[in-house]
Amino acid sequence: MEIALYSQYLIWFFVIAAIFGALANKTHFCTMGAVADWANFKDLNRMRSWVLAIGLTVVGLGILEYFGLVDMSLTTSNETSTPPYRFTNFVWLRHLVGGAMFGIGMTLGSGCGNKTLVRIGEGNLKSLLVFIMIMAGASLMFFTNFDYMVFLQWMNPLSIDFATMDASGQDVASVFFAVTETDESALIRLLVALGVGGTQLIWVFMSSDFRQQHAKILTGIIVGLLVLFGWYLTAGLEGQALIEELDFMDEPPYASGAQSVTFIGPTAHLAQYVYRGFSSAYLSLGVMLLAGVVMGSFLYSLVTRRIRLEWFVAWDDFFRHVIGGLLMGMGGVLALGCTIGQGISGFSTLALGSFVSVAAIVVSSMMTMKYQYYRMLHDESPLIDVIITVMADMRFVPNRFRRLDDL
Numbered sequence: 001m002e003i004a005l006y007s008q009y010l011i012w013f014f015v016i017a018a019i020f021g022a023l024a025n026k027t028h029f030c031t032m033g034a035v036a037d038w039a040n041f042k043d044l045n046r047m048r049s050w051v052l053a054i055g056l057t058v059v060g061l062g063i064l065e066y067f068g069l070v071d072m073s074l075t076t077s078n079e080t081s082t083p084p085y086r087f088t089n090f091v092w093l094r095h096l097v098g099g100a101m102f103g104i105g106m107t108l109g110s111g112c113g114n115k116t117l118v119r120i121g122e123g124n125l126k127s128l129l130v131f132i133m134i135m136a137g138a139s140l141m142f143f144t145n146f147d148y149m150v151f152l153q154w155m156n157p158l159s160i161d162f163a164t165m166d167a168s169g170q171d172v173a174s175v176f177f178a179v180t181e182t183d184e185s186a187l188i189r190l191l192v193a194l195g196v197g198g199t200q201l202i203w204v205f206m207s208s209d210f211r212q213q214h215a216k217i218l219t220g221i222i223v224g225l226l227v228l229f230g231w232y233l234t235a236g237l238e239g240q241a242l243i244e245e246l247d248f249m250d251e252p253p254y255a256s257g258a259q260s261v262t263f264i265g266p267t268a269h270l271a272q273y274v275y276r277g278f279s280s281a282y283l284s285l286g287v288m289l290l291a292g293v294v295m296g297s298f299l300y301s302l303v304t305r306r307i308r309l310e311w312f313v314a315w316d317d318f319f320r321h322v323i324g325g326l327l328m329g330m331g332g333v334l335a336l337g338c339t340i341g342q343g344i345s346g347f348s349t350l351a352l353g354s355f356v357s358v359a360a361i362v363v364s365s366m367m368t369m370k371y372q373y374y375r376m377l378h379d380e381s382p383l384i385d386v387i388i389t390v391m392a393d394m395r396f397v398p399n400r401f402r403r404l405d406d407l
Helices: 002-027 031-041 045-066 072-076 092-108 113-122 125-143 146-158 172-180 186-205 214-235 237-246 265-275 285-303 315-334 341-348 352-377 383-393
Strands: none
Touching: 002 113, 002 214, 002 237, 002 285, 031 045, 031 092, 031 113, 031 352, 045 186, 045 214, 045 341, 072 214, 092 146, 092 315, 092 352, 113 125, 113 285, 113 315, 125 146, 125 265, 125 315, 146 315, 172 186, 214 237, 214 341, 265 285, 265 315, 341 352, 352 383
């Protein structure tokens, strides 16, 4: 019974991802593109589409949790969730550093994990290389001691363990209950979700220009609903029963548990699936997500005749994408997600780590774009001048300290 149900989930995740891939291809849904529009043209429409998806999932998941249709306490443990967004030990540095690495990497690699998969579906060989590098970086973090030796051994001692405060998780509501020493309340959890998500949705629709962007509005809504559906499948009543039954299996399916749409960790799952000789026990929901996005994008490109092969024209571009892919793989695992995995799926749980990861991704990506811009305009200027100018643009230092002009 449990295997049959899990097989259905594999199919559903493939369908979810295929819709996601086709939609992202058609509407150019891309967080890096949204950051670029904001940084270069002060255009926030694509950013609002992304935040629309986030706000919708925050509100939707809050409602599902209030009525007992999902159990998000599953996301506090590695045993019941992939990844454990609400884990009580808040290692804030992993989210800050990992998010920054991912943000830099997606800028160098010309797109986040989702965009990379969409471009593979279009026939982009550059993105195929980036994906291989993402998989290599993620596997290095998953299957060796690299993540601990380089990062976690000095990050963990600086963490905040909310379990010592009797908090049930690191989400906003759980921390509030612990700090105020009040009993947990489903109603307060709902109000927190409505407050955070509602504020995001108000900001989104405050723009009269965005209200005319029907395609972007529809995209944000559909993406948000797909993420909610993923949570409903794996953390809903049947998903909870499935997790309990899988605990009694000698060899439960790999990387099973409560989860929704995410793309970096699953690249390591794919490496494991291949390494294990394509054993069905290692065919995870994440692997189906990867395959689905590529297939959805491919089918849309095929129907619209947008298949096109693309390769590198210069070695510096090649190495830039290699480094970008590695940074995305390592940073995405360290931060427990990408612009979708943390930016939407993780953020919907209102975990503090998701807030830090998302902020680090956006800020580091924007700084990298500005660095590339000023480096292009002032290629002979000292590196320190470029960095200080970028810092001034980002308001991290007073504008009077800027060294270079925007030509």
